[in-house]
């Protein structure tokens with residue numbers, strides 16, 4: 001098996017889901033130092049293998065300021081396409097445009113104001129829309 005993540009700088013988390021509804025599972029990888037990666041799965045020409053292509057730069061996803069912790073792929077806006085939520089110093093929300101590009105709604109949604117480690121998405125209030133639970137980082141102030 002050939003490795004698709006070759007950076008020695010420390011990948012953090014992997015989220016798997018079908019972002020373009022073609023039946024093949026795509027992969028989103030967070031990274032402590034390097035930018036995140038979105039890897040699109042496609043069949044090889046002979047249809048015998050699955051090939052993963054890094055499409056991050058063409059998607060509108062730009063987490064190049066380092067440190068992203070966890071990610072989840074889920075349909076946040078109930079349009080049938082998986083969106084991407086990423087935790088880090090500034091958590092990020094990318095809404096799927098249904099054409100393998102994403103719109104950055106981090107600021108308009110307010111999610112960028114929250115630092116997060118792990119993430120759980122569930123419909124807490126049963127209104128049909130996923131809600132977000134972020135586990136935070138405990139910062140101890142040693143100044144007295």
Ligand SMILES: [Ca+2]
Pocket residue numbers: 017018019020021022023024025026041
């Ligand atoms: Ca796919």
Ligand SMILES: [Ca+2]
Pocket residue numbers: 074075076077078079080081082083095096
């Ligand atoms: Ca969606």
Ligand SMILES: [Ca+2]
Pocket residue numbers: 122123124125126127128129130131
């Ligand atoms: Ca809800």
